[in-house]
Amino acid sequence: MSLRPGYNLVTDPIESTDAELGALSFFRRVAHDRPVETRVTVTGLETLLYAVADSERETVVDDLHETLRETDSLDGPQVVQFVFDGRLVDADVLSVDVDGDRGTAYLPVGNLFVESPNRVGAAHAFARK
Template identity: 55%
Template sequence: MSLNAGYNLVTDRVEDTQEEMPALAFFRRLAGEGSLPPRLTVTGLEDLLYQTDEGELDDAVRELRDVLRESGSFSGPKAIQFVFDGELVDDDIFTVRIERGGEAVYLPIGNLFVEEPNPVGPNHAVARK
């Protein structure tokens, strides 16, 4: 299986890409109008969201969503692979389930995108801006 054009949300790497970066660096590069390689792996988004105060999580997700929407990063066929250390959950809101401190935590990653991520397998979903 290979990456689809768009944002690939995976729990197991689908493909080895030329470049890999942490989520915070990825969003900073997008916000700064930096260029991205055609295929990229982004790690640690679940940690970035988990470390956000619970009362500020919705605002943080909204800000990250705005960065994705305002970026011109998809002017060509690009595939971004977000690798999560958790489980994808396709429910009312598409989430990633992670274990922290012995408890399950659900993070609303589906809210980062205009359209709900589309599952293409149990460990893989694809989203557009």
């Protein structure tokens, strides 16, 4: 299985990429329309979303969604590999099931994208935009 152009959501890296960024660094970069490598791995998004209060998580996901939608950093045949420490779960929205100090949480990562992610395998989902 290989990475596809667009957003790849995986629980284990599928391929090595040109760069690896933490989620906060990645979103800061794209929010300011700074260049992003053509093939990039993003880690720690589940940690970032888990740290947000449950009551604020939907707002944060919506803000990140808008950041991805509006950026000029990700034009062309970009490959973004989001690596999650958790389990991909099909629900109304594709989510990542993570355990932390506050218990289990289902993080609605599918809402980050314009297109709902499609499952490619048990540990891989994909969205074009």
